[in-house]
Amino acid sequence: GENVEQHPSTLSVQEGDSAVIKCTYSDSASNYFPWYKQELGKRPQLIIDIRSNVGEKKDQRIAVTLNKTAKHFSLHITETQPEDSAVYFCAASTTYSGGGADGLTFGKGTHLIIQP
Amino acid sequence: DVKVTQSSRYLVKRTGEKVFLECVQDMDHENMFWYRQDPGLGLRLIYFSYDVKMKEKGDIPEGYSVSREKKERFSLILESASTNQTSMYLCASPGQGSSEQYFGPGTRLTVT
Numbered sequence: 001g002e003n004v005e006q007h008p009s010t011l012s013v014q015e016g017d018s019a020v021i022k023c024t025y026s027d028s029a030s031n032y033f034p035w036y037k038q039e040l041g042k043r044p045q046l047i048i049d050i051r052s053n054v055g056e057k058k059d060q061r062i063a064v065t066l067n068k069t070a071k072h073f074s075l076h077i078t079e080t081q082p083e084d085s086a087v088y089f090c091a092a093s094t095t096y097s098g099g100g101a102d103g104l105t106f107g108k109g110t111h112l113i114i115q116p
Numbered sequence: 117d118v119k120v121t122q123s124s125r126y127l128v129k130r131t132g133e134k135v136f137l138e139c140v141q142d143m144d145h146e147n148m149f150w151y152r153q154d155p156g157l158g159l160r161l162i163y164f165s166y167d168v169k170m171k172e173k174g175d176i177p178e179g180y181s182v183s184r185e186k187k188e189r190f191s192l193i194l195e196s197a198s199t200n201q202t203s204m205y206l207c208a209s210p211g212q213g214s215s216e217q218y219f220g221p222g223t224r225l226t227v228t
Contacts, residue, residue, distance in 0.1 A: 043219040103164045
């Protein structure tokens with residue numbers, strides 16, 4: 001089965017600086033890579049995702065890059081703000097013909113702390 | 117607005133009890149998933165279902181079973197609860213035409 005490794009487990013950055021979280025996956029059949037943000041006491045929510053036919057995707061201050069050859073993908077947050085403080089999870093999955101994703105295999109999470 | 121709801125936010129049960137966790141989605145989607153979340157371990161897939169009366173094992177199915185009698189409802193069953201099943205349980209379902217999985221609010225289960 002799929003195995004997803006995520007690093008670092010904790011990341012502390014100064015407000016306004018950039019943050020990078022990295023993940024590797026093992027199954028070359030995986031083709032869908034979402035990132036979820038979970039604030040304290042709340043449910044995980046999708047913030048950005050990328051499919052294996054794309055190398056990079058951006059949404060305002062958030063970007064994700066994917067290297068299929070090396071089987072790794074990364075989340076980049078620029079100009080960090082206090083509200084970015086949360087736990088971030090990467091995940092990998094295969095998608096089926098209907099476009100939906102199979103069950104997700106998650107990394108263990110990164111606790112991002114934004115220092116004022 | 118997409119909605120996934122779970123029957124309880126907090127649950128306390130005794131060792132050996134049979135426990136039912138209920139999940140309901142209003143997106144009319146075929147797929148539903150159960151995960152458990154533990155500190156330092158992330159979210160792990162327990163079981164999932166592609167359609168009514170269909171079920172597939174995830175990564176950690178031991179000690180659990182599921183039931184999908186109606187499209188909108190997916191139940192996770194602990195036949196004989198044990199203390200190592202104390203955890204946060206999250207149900208999820210995709211939106212129509214989407215790969216995004218929407219999570220329910222979670223049920224924090226404590227087994228004493």
